[in-house]
Amino acid sequence: MNKFMxxxxxxxIEHTVFALPFALLGMIFAAKGIPDLKTFTLVILCTLFARNAAMAFNRYLDADIDAKNPRTKDRSIPAGRLSRFFVLVFVIVNSILFIGTTYFLNSLAFKLSPIAIFIVLFYSYTKRFTSFSHLVLGLADGIAPAGGWIAVTGKFxxxxxxxxxxxxxxVAGFDIxxxxxxxxxxxxxGLYSLPSRIGVKKALYISRFFHFIVVVCLFYFGYIVKAGMWYWIGLSIASLLLFYEHTLVKENDLSKIDQAxxxxxxxxxxxxxxxxxxxxYL
Structure with a gap:
């Protein structure tokens, strides 16, 4: 039980709230509602397996870095609660489960699954050589709605x-x-996070720009899929939340980062x- 916890x-596991809703969103728009139980279950499993592999691989790869960082030195591997070998096996098992689960969706999902798992694992390397690592993480999560769509329709x-x-x-905006x-x-x-390279002020401007484009993309998506009133109400509330998020984090006050x-x-x-x-449904 202790190892499971x-x-x-x-x-x-609580961060599943980031990617999973959008995987379900892609699925729901493709099916024009909740799809059959098989597809619904498989999409959830695929999202969980891919995310498990990605998070565990990040912890495996960054174990030595985490051990040096006061904020992260108590993570599972540096603190000795899990071994690197165990975590690597966990990554491999979840990667195989992800690819295997896509087989039961459709042929396109199965063919694309190795590319998807490569992207979500590759992110962990990127902060060693590029300040665009935040965008690679965003891409890893951005696969989720496309995966949900393909799971239902079998086509892009x-x-x-x-x-x-x-x-x-x-994701890139809030990862900044x-x-x-x-x-x-x-x-x-010598790690390549955007704030460490260009400073807090410029990094916050880029984050705000990213989130402005998010609203534009969601607006245009709603337009081309002919979304109804409830979608626009939700988008309005979500847009206000993004605005509120950017009032919480300031150049000279980072105390509310966790809340944001x-x-x-x-x-x-x-x-x-x-x-x-x-x-x-309404």
Whole structure:
């Protein structure tokens, strides 16, 4: 039981609230409502397996870095609660489960699954050589709505790009917030977070720009799929949440990063999912 709880802590199971709602959103728009139970279940499993692999691989790859960082030195591997070998096996098992689960969806999902798992794992390397690592993380999560769409239809549709792009920039924007906590550490270790390279003020401007484009993409997506009133109400509320998020984090006051990162963004994704779902049933 202790190891199980440690695994949940390692993969930050509560952060599933970021990617999963958008995977479900892509699925719901493709099916024009809740799809059959098989598809619904498989999409949830695929999202969980991919996310488990990505989070565990990040902890595996960054174990030595985490051990040096006062903020992260108590994570599972540096603290000795899980071994690197165990975590690597966990990554491999979840990657195989992800690919295997896509087989039961359709042929396109199965063919694309190795590319998807490569992207979500590759992110962990990127902060070693590029300040665009935030966008790579965004891409890893941006796959989710496209995956949900493909799971239902078995084909790719140009429309879903705008939802995926919105998720990509949304995640990149709030990941910039998150990296503000480690700005001095990243500089000392030669890591390539955006704030450590261009400073807090410019990084916050870029985050705001990303989130402005998020709203534009969600607006255009709603337009091309002919969304109804409930979608627009949800988008309005979610847009106000993004604005509120940017009032919490200031260049000279980073004390509310956790509130901006987790609480506000958790509500953002769930609100869009709920109101978009209501659009098909009310």
């Amino acid at each position: 440690e695994i949940l802590r390692m993969i930050k 549709d140009f429309k879903i790009i705008f939802l995926s792009l919105a998720v990509m920039l949304w 917030f998150y990296s503000l906590q480690d700005i001095e550490f990243d500089r000392s270790e 990162f987790f609480t506000v963004n958790g509500f953002f994704s769930v609100i869009i999912l709920i109101f978009a779902t209501l659009d098909f």
